[in-house]
Every structure is written in C-alpha cells, then in structure tokens.
Amino acid sequence: MPQPPFDPRRRRLLQALGALPAIAPALARSDPLETARTHLYRWPTPANGDALVGRTHVSIVRDGETLHHVARRFDLGYWDILLANPDKDFWLPGDGTPVIVPRRFILPDTPRQGIVINAPELRLYYYGEDGRHVDSHPIGIGRQDWGTPLGTARVTEKIPQPAWYPPASIRAEAAARGERLPREVPPGPDNPLGAYALILDLPGYLIHGTNRPAGVGMRVSHGCVRLYPEDIAALFPQVPRGAPVHLVHQPVKTAWSQGRLWVEAHPLPTDQDYTAKDLRFSERERNAHATRISNEALERGHLVDRNRVAAVLERPTGVPTPVTGYD
Incomplete structure (x- = not known):
C-alpha cells in the first residue's frame, strides 16, 4: 500500500x-x-x-x-x-x-x-x-x-x-x-x-x-x-x-446528574491527528449527536441550550458539560 x-x-x-x-x-x-x-x-x-x-x-x-x-x-x-x-x-x-x-x-x-x-x-x-x-x-x-x-x-x-x-x-x-x-x-x-x-x-x-x-x-x-x-x-x-x-465505541456520553443533562465528547483520533484542532466530528456526526442529546432532554421535559451543545460538539474538550438548566 x-x-x-x-x-x-x-x-x-x-x-x-x-x-x-x-x-x-x-x-x-x-x-x-x-x-x-x-x-x-x-x-x-x-x-x-x-x-x-x-x-x-x-x-x-x-x-x-x-x-x-x-x-x-x-x-x-x-x-x-x-x-x-x-x-x-x-x-x-x-x-x-x-x-x-x-x-x-x-x-x-x-x-x-x-x-x-x-x-x-x-x-x-x-x-x-x-x-x-x-x-x-x-x-x-x-x-x-x-x-x-x-x-x-x-x-x-x-x-x-x-x-x-x-x-x-x-x-x-x-x-x-x-x-x-x-x-x-x-x-x-x-x-x-x-x-x-x-x-x-x-x-x-x-x-x-x-x-x-x-x-x-x-x-x-x-x-x-x-x-x-x-x-x-x-x-x-x-x-x-x-x-x-x-x-x-461511545464518542459522546450523556448522564443526568444534579437535575441536569451532562455531555462529554471524544472524537476517535486517527493516525493523522496530532493537535486539539485536528480532532473534530464531521458535520454529519455533530448533527446526529445534537439530535440525540436534544431528544434525551425532551424525554424528561427539558430543553437543551443549543449553544452549549454546539460548543461541546464543535470544540470537544473531553470535559463533562451541563447542557440544560442554568449555572
């Protein structure tokens, strides 16, 4: 090859x-x-x-x-x-x-x-x-x-x-x-x-x-x-x-804690990823994950903060982040 x-x-x-x-x-x-x-x-x-x-x-x-x-x-x-x-x-x-x-x-x-x-x-x-x-x-x-x-x-x-x-x-x-x-x-x-x-x-x-x-x-x-x-x-x-x-294989994990929905994101690295800027979800992946997160919140009668969800998926940090409720 x-x-x-x-x-x-x-x-x-x-x-x-x-x-x-x-x-x-x-x-x-x-x-x-x-x-x-x-x-x-x-x-x-x-x-x-x-x-x-x-x-x-x-x-x-x-x-x-x-x-x-x-x-x-x-x-x-x-x-x-x-x-x-x-x-x-x-x-x-x-x-x-x-x-x-x-x-x-x-x-x-x-x-x-x-x-x-x-x-x-x-x-x-x-x-x-x-x-x-x-x-x-x-x-x-x-x-x-x-x-x-x-x-x-x-x-x-x-x-x-x-x-x-x-x-x-x-x-x-x-x-x-x-x-x-x-x-x-x-x-x-x-x-x-x-x-x-x-x-x-x-x-x-x-x-x-x-x-x-x-x-x-x-x-x-x-x-x-x-x-x-x-x-x-x-x-x-x-x-x-x-x-x-x-x-x-769970690149996006979710959990309910303290009455809020938390999200943690980890795109799977490839051999060509070396910096945090390299490691990203595709647009298709982001949309699919965002829909799943929103639906999970709706099942419990909550609305997600779409800006927070977008931030978690567009610039993953690997740090669990609440996407419902207020700080």
Missing part, C-alpha cells in the same frame, strides 16, 4: 517522542506507595442512575514539566490533557502555567461490571467486585491499521512478567523498516508488554503495561490495550480470571 505524504507535524511529534528516553527519570515520577495514588483513579460507584464521577480542577506546571508530565502526574493520557488545554504548548507550557486537569468523567453506558474500554475516549474503567467503587485509567489502543476490536470478551489468564512473542505480521512490519525482531522478547525493560498482562479470549489481544509510557492516550499499538506501568500494577491484582471485558 502506498504511504501518504509525510506530515511535518508528525515528524515534529515523532522527534519529540524520540527524545523522551532522555527525560525518562522525570516521566517515572510516581509514588511507590500505591495507596497514595488511589485518589487519582478511584471513585465510589454512583447510585440512583447517576453516572458522573470525579472532578475537574486546575494545576500548575512545575519543574520544567511538559503537558505529558502533568498528564501522568494526574493519571491522564495524551488526548485527555491536550483537548482540555488546546492553547497550551504541549512540550513547553512554562513553569507556573495553569493547566486544566480533566478528571471528571461520565461512565460509559454499559453494565457496571468488570472492565469497560471506551475506544474513542482512550480510557478503561474497572468496577470492583464488591460493586462499591470504579477505577479509571488512560489507555493506548490500536492504530487505524491495527484496530482494537469492539464487543464482549473475558479475561482468561493473568501473567506477571510476561514474555512477548511477536507474531509473524509484526515481525514482517519491522523487517520492512529494516529492523529485526526476535521470536521471543523476555521480561525486562525492552519488553513492550511491561510487567503485567491480562490475556483475553480474543485471540492475540491483551491488556498490558508498556515500556513506552508516552504512548498512553494515543493510537499507537498493534491492537492491544496498554496502560501506564503504575496503572497496570494497580489493576492487575484486582481483576479475577473470568472477568468480563466490554469494548465499546
């Missing part, structure tokens, strides 16, 4: 990502005590049909951080932080710069059990077995030519310190780039599966860690779902064998 012209924005992004190993110590800043991190990703499961969890707040860039550092500090991914801060320089936001931290989420419209993966949102949810809490983590998923499948699956096996056996298709892709992949990559820093892997009953698909955390929140994998090393370490011991996995 002929390759499209190389986009200069992609070149700059890849060059910057290539420089990340030099700043790896800073990227790895995470509290070794997992109990000190649970407030970043765990909330009580809402009751009475509510589906809104967490809160959005503002943090300050410090110590030469990039937006990637800020995102990882708050357990967010690439598109999470980028959509919420479209006018900030991703690599040089500047010390002292206020940054929106989008940690409020509408839970996907799925059974509240096991693992839920919402592909457009690039986010995983896990409902604890006791039903009392829900955890949420950013993920990396398959790029367009290696898409992550949708549907229902189950966790069939849990493997700590997994070895990686690159399939023939991936070895062929590497060979086309002039690289040679071994048939087995043992556990360790060069293993792209990281330290833990959850095997699904979808042949060849896993939920795992990564040795390249900069790709979390992007479409960069060969179809598997990758998490930050600290997130897979927290998730792995909780998930039992046999746990259900719901893989869904």
Whole structure:
C-alpha cells in the first residue's frame, strides 16, 4: 500500500517522542506507595442512575514539566490533557502555567461490571467486585491499521512478567523498516508488554503495561490495550480470571446528574491527528449527536441550550458539560 505524504507535524511529534528516553527519570515520577495514588483513579460507584464521577480542577506546571508530565502526574493520557488545554504548548507550557486537569468523567453506558474500554475516549474503567467503587485509567489502543476490536470478551489468564512473542505480521512490519525482531522478547525493560498482562479470549489481544509510557492516550499499538506501568500494577491484582471485558465505541456520553443533562465528547483520533484542532466530528456526526442529546432532554421535559451543545460538539474538550438548566 502506498504511504501518504509525510506530515511535518508528525515528524515534529515523532522527534519529540524520540527524545523522551532522555527525560525518562522525570516521566517515572510516581509514588511507590500505591495507596497514595488511589485518589487519582478511584471513585465510589454512583447510585440512583447517576453516572458522573470525579472532578475537574486546575494545576500548575512545575519543574520544567511538559503537558505529558502533568498528564501522568494526574493519571491522564495524551488526548485527555491536550483537548482540555488546546492553547497550551504541549512540550513547553512554562513553569507556573495553569493547566486544566480533566478528571471528571461520565461512565460509559454499559453494565457496571468488570472492565469497560471506551475506544474513542482512550480510557478503561474497572468496577470492583464488591460493586462499591470504579477505577479509571488512560489507555493506548490500536492504530487505524491495527484496530482494537469492539464487543464482549473475558479475561482468561493473568501473567506477571510476561514474555512477548511477536507474531509473524509484526515481525514482517519491522523487517520492512529494516529492523529485526526476535521470536521471543523476555521480561525486562525492552519488553513492550511491561510487567503485567491480562490475556483475553480474543485471540492475540491483551491488556498490558508498556515500556513506552508516552504512548498512553494515543493510537499507537498493534491492537492491544496498554496502560501506564503504575496503572497496570494497580489493576492487575484486582481483576479475577473470568472477568468480563466490554469494548465499546461511545464518542459522546450523556448522564443526568444534579437535575441536569451532562455531555462529554471524544472524537476517535486517527493516525493523522496530532493537535486539539485536528480532532473534530464531521458535520454529519455533530448533527446526529445534537439530535440525540436534544431528544434525551425532551424525554424528561427539558430543553437543551443549543449553544452549549454546539460548543461541546464543535470544540470537544473531553470535559463533562451541563447542557440544560442554568449555572
């Protein structure tokens, strides 16, 4: 297949990502005590049909951080932080710069059990077995030519310190780039599966860690779902064998909370999307989503604020926004 012209924005992004190993110590800043991190990703499961969890707040860039550092500090991914801060320089936001931290989420419209993966949102949810809490983590998923499948699956096996056996298709892709992949990559820093892997009953698909955390929140994998090393370490011991996995496509989520209808929008990125200005719904998609949102409000006797609905769909931020009632 002929390759499209190389986009200069992609070149700059890849060059910057290539420089990340030099700043790896800073990227790895995470509290070794997992109990000190649970407030970043765990909330009580809402009751009475509510589906809104967490809160959005503002943090300050410090110590030469990039937006990637800020995102990882708050357990967010690439598109999470980028959509919420479209006018900030991703690599040089500047010390002292206020940054929106989008940690409020509408839970996907799925059974509240096991693992839920919402592909457009690039986010995983896990409902604890006791039903009392829900955890949420950013993920990396398959790029367009290696898409992550949708549907229902189950966790069939849990493997700590997994070895990686690159399939023939991936070895062929590497060979086309002039690289040679071994048939087995043992556990360790060069293993792209990281330290833990959850095997699904979808042949060849896993939920795992990564040795390249900069790709979390992007479409960069060969179809598997990758998490930050600290997130897979927290998730792995909780998930039992046999746990259900719901893989869904819900780019626009809605929820009734506090007597108002809230909307959260996440267009699915493509391989050619790099900035917040790139990531948009088509006019046809916007019209369809706007109609659905308006009808949902009407069913409860409410009228939406059409300007707010238009703003949410035309410039998605990934932040839940009320579209009925008044502030």
